[in-house]
Amino acid sequence: MLETFPATDIVAIAIVISSIILLGYFGWKTLITSDYYQKGIELYQQKDYQGAEAAFRKVISINSTNDVVRLLLGDVLNQQGKVEQAKALFSEVIQRSPKNADAYLRLANILMQENQKEEAKINLQKAQELLQKQRQPEQAKKITQLLEQINAKSN
Helix, strand or coil: CCCCCCHHHHHHHHHHHHHHHHHHHHHHHHHHHHHHHHHHHHHHHCCCHHHHHHHHHHHHHHCCCCHHHHHHHHHHHHHCCCHHHHHHHHHHHHHHCCCCHHHHHHHHHHHHHCCCHHHHHHHHHHHHHHHHHCCCHHHHHHHHHHHHHHHHHHC
C-alpha cells in the first residue's frame, strides 16, 4: 500500500533537509576559516610575514566581514614595509566598524612612524574616547599618558 504525504509534510521535510545542509556548509566554512586563521597566527609569531599574509588573505576571502583578521593583516603588511596597504586596511576597518578602537590605535602607530603627529593624535583621541565608552579605563589611561608625552615633546 502506497502512502501519500500531505504537502505540508513535504514542505517541512524540505525545510529540515535544507537547514541541515546549510548548517553543514557553515560548519565546514568555519572550520576551514579557523584553520587558516590559526596558521596565520603561527606564521606571524614565527615572523613569516609573507606566509601569514597569505593565510590572512585566505581567511578574508572566505569570510569578508572579519575585522580582526583585517587588523592582523594590516600588522603583517606593516611589518613587511607595505605601509600604505596597512593604512588602507586600518582605514577600511574604521569605515566598516567606527567603534573599533584597535583600528584607530594601529593607524595612529603608523602615522607616528611617518611623523604625522597631528593625525596620529586625532586617532589616539578617538581610540581613547571609544575605550572609555567601552569601559576599558586602563587602556584609555595609557593612551592619555601617551598623548601627554606627545604633547610634551611638541612643546
